Structure formats: C-alpha cells, structure tokens
Amino acid sequence: MPETVEDLYDISIVGGGPVGLFAAFYAGLREMKTKILESLSELGGQLTVLYPEKFIYDVGGFPKIIARDLAKNLMEQGLYFKPAVHLEEQAETLDRVEIESGVVYRIGTDKGKHFTRTVLITAGIGAFAPNKLSVPSAAHFEGKGVYYLVKDKTEFRGKRLLIIGGGDTAVDWALNLKDLAKKVTLIHRREGFRAHEGSLATLMKSEVDVKVFYELKEVRGNEVVEEAVIFDNRDRNETTIPVDVVLINIGYKADIGPLREWGMELENRRIVVNPRMETNLPGVYAAGDIAQPKDSVYLNLIATGFGQATIAVNVAKNYIDPKSRIFPGHSSEMRL
Numbered sequence: 091m092p093e094t095v096e097d098l099y100d101i102s103i104v105g106g107g108p109v110g111l112f113a114a115f116y117a118g119l120r121e122m123k124t125k126i127l128e129s130l131s132e133l134g135g136q137l138t139v140l141y142p143e144k145f146i147y148d149v150g151g152f153p154k155i156i157a158r159d160l161a162k163n164l165m166e167q168g169l170y171f172k173p174a175v176h177l178e179e180q181a182e183t184l185d186r187v188e189i190e191s192g193v194v195y196r197i198g199t200d201k202g203k204h205f206t207r208t209v210l211i212t213a214g215i216g217a218f219a220p221n222k223l224s225v226p227s228a229a230h231f232e233g234k235g236v237y238y239l240v241k242d243k244t245e246f247r248g249k250r251l252l253i254i255g256g257g258d259t260a261v262d263w264a265l266n267l268k269d270l271a272k273k274v275t276l277i278h279r280r281e282g283f284r285a286h287e288g289s290l291a292t293l294m295k296s297e298v299d300v301k302v303f304y305e306l307k308e309v310r311g312n313e314v315v316e317e318a319v320i321f322d323n324r325d326r327n328e329t330t331i332p333v334d335v336v337l338i339n340i341g342y343k344a345d346i347g348p349l350r351e352w353g354m355e356l357e358n359r360r361i362v363v364n365p366r367m368e369t370n371l372p373g374v375y376a377a378g379d380i381a382q383p384k385d386s387v388y389l390n391l392i393a394t395g396f397g398q399a400t401i402a403v404n405v406a407k408n409y410i411d412p413k414s415r416i417f418p419g420h421s422s423e424m425r426l
C-alpha cells in the first residue's frame with residue numbers, strides 16, 4: 091500500500107554546514123524544491139560551532155574573512171530561494187518507499203519523516219560535540235563561566251581567563267584572546283603540545299601564563315565563576331587562581347552515527363562517491379568533508395566542498411529530470 095505524501099521534495103540536504111548551504115543555493119537556482127535537515131540548533135557547521143572567530147584565508151574571493159561572517163554570508167546565499175529548514179533534527183534512517191507517484195526516499199529523523207526524490211549528504215564530520223571534562227563543579231558552572239566553545243569572543247573582554255588544553259584550539263584561543271582578556275592562563279596536563287609549532291612558539295613568547303603538568307581540580311564561585319583550583323599532576327600541589335571564565339578545549343567527538351546504517355559504501359568515516367558525487371545508492375549524493383572521492387584526493391576544505399556540492403546538485407537535477415542539462419548556465423546571465 092503506497093504511503094500518502096503531502097510534501098515531496100526534489101532534494102533533501104542532510105547537514106546545514108557551509109557545503110550544505112551552498113548546495114541549497116544551487117538547488118534553488120535549479121528550481122528544485124529543497125529541504126535542509128540540521129541536527130544542531132543553528133546553521134553554519136564547523137564554522138559556527140568550532141571556530142567562529144578565526145580568520146579563513148583560502149576561500150576564493152575572500153582574501154581574509156572571519157568564519158562567523160562567512161557562515162552568515164552562506165546563510166544569506168543558501169536561504170535565498172527559501173528552502174525548508176529543519177533545525178535540531180537529526181537524520182537517522184533512509185529507506186526507499188513507494189508513494190502514489192512512484193518510488194522515493196524517506197528520511198526518518200528524531201522528529202518525523204521527510205519524503206524526497208534525491209538526497210545530498212553534507213554531514214561533514216558527523217554530529218559533533220566537545221569532549222567534556224569530568225570535574226563536577228565544571229559541569230555545574232557550564233554556560234555560567236565554564237565554556238567548551240567560543241561563540242562570541244567579546245564576552246571575554248576584560249575577563250580573567252583560564253584555558254585548558256594543549257591542541258590547536260586551546261593555543262589559538264589563548265593567542266586570540268590575550269589582548270581582549272585581562273589575563274590569560276593556559277594549563278596543559280603534559281609537556282608535549284599537539285598545537286602547530288609556529289603558534290606554540292608565539293604562545294611561549296607571549297604574556298600568556300602557560301603552566302604544563304597542570305590540571306583542573308575545581309571551579310568555585312557563587313552565582314558565577316570566581317576562582318579555579320588547579321593542581322600539578324607530578325606532586326599534587328594545588329594552586330588557586332582567580333578567574334572569571336574557564337574555557338575547556340580538549341578536543342571534540344565527531345560521529346557519523348546513523349549514516350553508517352544507510353547501506354552506502356564507506357571508507358573510514360566517509361561516504362565513497364564517484365566523480366559525479368554519486369554514492370552507491372541511486373539518487374543519493376555526498377559532498378564536503380563527509381565525501382570520499384574514489385580514486386581521487388580527499389581535501390577537507392570549504393573550497394573543495396563548494397565544487398562538490400555544485401556537481402552533486404546539478405547531477406541530481408538531471409537524475410530527477412533527465413531532459414534537463416547538467417550544466418546550470420552562468421548565474422551572471424540569470425536574473426535573481
């Protein structure tokens with residue numbers, strides 16, 4: 091018995107990061123009825139969540155742009171043709187189902203069902219979440235002075251800041267915030283850092299107070315954070331430092347999770363695609379960080395993802411309507 095479907099989309103884009111947003115723009119340009127499913131509460135992917143305040147230098151046409159601004163521009167462009175956007179909705183299942191007009195895909199999410207002729211997976215590194223520190227008082231102050239991500243660095247102006255971590259994120263934030271904050275202390279539990287050598291050298295020469303072999307024991311305060319107790323893990327000696335903000339940058343977990351069960355050929359945590367960005371499932375495409383081009387190179391860069399999204403959407407258009415050309419024409423010759 092065919093399912094009755096009220097709303098059938100031409101293309102459903104799983105993941106509203108930079109590549110998904112650019113794909114949504116192209117799908118609109120091709121007059122495809124488009125939907126974006128995004129598991130987070132906001133669009134922009136890694137740009138918005140992981141490094142909103144960093145400069146990006148390698149996106150064509152922008153000699154230098156802050157990630158947050160690039161995400162904003164991408165949202166403006168990606169939403170230009172008014173695709174349906176479902177935030178906080180994680181795509182969990184993919185099935186081929188029969189409806190009155192033929193066979194289509196049904197994407198099951200934690201909130202409902204979405205029917206679509208084609209699917210473009212731009213799920214990046216998967217659903218990501220920062221690694222948490224198992225210090226009960228840090229959990230207590232989360233969002234009230236203890237942060238895992240920086241959304242708006244101006245919140246740290248004039249504050250006393252404790253950064254925890256030894257990777258690029260921790261070191262980059264220490265350098266980025268040192269002139270804005272009143273004081274920055276960075277603690278790392280061992281001598282070796284994973285951060286880029288150049289950044290580390292700059293950090294060591296800067297006024298940031300770097301303490302190695304130190305870990306966080308406790309965060310104290312009344313309503314807000316007032317001090318942090320740190321300890322030297324070689325002799326357990328404790329030091330109490332006055333702080334307003336604790337920024338924990340100890341990496342993040344990324345998991346493509348449910349996509350693993352969709353029947354696509356995978357390589358490591360990525361979906362294998364051919365040069366047309368097609369997966370082994372007909373009408374299902376992948377682009378951006380999640381896509382592993384077969385017999386080609388893997389570059390997890392925004393510029394690469396934009397090109398892949400362009401190919402995927404135009405091939406999908408031709409899949410739905412074989413009479414349509416794959417080449418979309420030049421946007422400069424269109425009236426938008």
Ligand SMILES: Cc1cc2nc3c(=O)[nH]c(=O)nc-3n(C[C@H](O)[C@H](O)[C@H](O)COP(=O)(O)OP(=O)(O)OC[C@H]3O[C@@H](n4cnc5c(N)ncnc54)[C@H](O)[C@@H]3O)c2cc1C
Nearest residue numbers: 105107108109129135136181213214216378379390391392
């Ligand atoms: C610190 C850092 C600095 C970087 N600097 C640069 C740089 O200078 N230049 C450059 O080109 N690249 C840079 N990158 C890489 C760049 O950010 C990525 O290549 C880019 O974000 C990939 O875009 P994407 O849309 O494929 O994936 P993402 O940005 O990862 O977006 C994927 C989206 O899909 C969502 N999602 C995942 N699974 C599901 C699901 N099942 N259902 C619904 N939604 C889902 C996620 O929540 C996410 O929002 C950097 C990355 C990092 C971490």
